[in-house]
Amino acid sequence: MTMFPDAHYVVLHIGPGRTVLQDVSLTAIGDAGRFDLTPDIWVERLDADLAKLIIRACDPPHHGINAIEHDYHLYAWVRRVPSYESKSFEGLQPMLGAIALSRLIQPTSTGLRYCAYISDLSPDARVVRAIPFKGISHDVILGPGTRDWLTEADGTEVQKLMVWLGRDMHERVRRAYWNHEYALRLYELDMRWPLIVGGFEALINTGRKEVTWQFTDRVSRLAAQFGISLTEDDLDKAYNLRSRLVHGERFLHALDASVPVIDQPVLYQKLETLLRLTVRECLMDGSFHDHFKDGPTVEACWPLRPKPNAKSRCKPKGKP
DSSP: OOOOOOOOEEEEEOOOGGGGGGGGGGGBBBTTTTTETTTTTEEEEOHHHHHHHHHHHOOOOOSOOOOOOOOEEEEEEEEEEEETTTTTTGGGGGHHHHHHHHHHHSSOOOOOOTTTEEEEEEEEEEEEEEEESSSSSSSOOOOOOOOOOOOHHHHHHHHHHHHGGGGGGOOHHHHHHHHHHHHHTOOOOOHHHHHHHHHHHHHHOHHHHHTTHHHHHHHHHHHHHOOOOOOOHHHHHHHHHHHHOOOOOTOOGGGTTTHHHHTHHHHHHHHHHHHHHHHEEEEEEEOHHHHTTTTHHHHHHHHOOOOOOOOOOOOTOOOO
């Protein structure tokens, strides 16, 4: 059994079975051994006995049922509990921040359901304490067809983002970053939609005038930059849906006259992907990050283009 003589925090990633990963190039991170992200945060595959103890500690105990335990974690995030920790679970936050940052490289469903404090008091005495969370979803929900694990190559990219655990982002980028993370923790598309659109607004909105055109014009240029197929018409519809959802007009499924229900998840996924790629580029490229320093900077980098003439709704004179 893997030994942890010092106290550690562990978050299990519950993912597909290892037999699913047929392509060697897509081997999960930690499959070939410990992968260090920082000096005290790493990813590794735990042995089955320890994984089962964590799953048993975090799963509901039930009553009158003998649970059949399986080791169904793909890998685990691990952090040594820091010596400076002065209150319970204080040192857990940087590791949770690292997990959130990793979703900018590759979205995964690593959540809070299997999060534990572990320590080996002796070879025969192990402590595994489930860490309870309140006020936030334990789960992360991904779109269909998303690869739900990090590879070693992803890990190399995640390493580059670890500097942001101790560095301030521009306020606009920070809001967009957390809007993306919060959206992934919600199940209902009705709630995710305004958060993702709001993430773009955090980046590119510079005033109260022409807010729809600010979104449509500037986000269309971001879409072109990152190769996401989004037209100005798509973005106009996306913002219209956002406004009607925010104002409680109807649920999303009842707004199919604007965007057919079958097309809504497709449009949403493009928006979510574009927001992720934009924020990732901000954290990878300092000059791009500075494009979102403040309103005047955004206006200088993306001056609004002339708005297309809207079709007149007035009836011509002399016509019934």
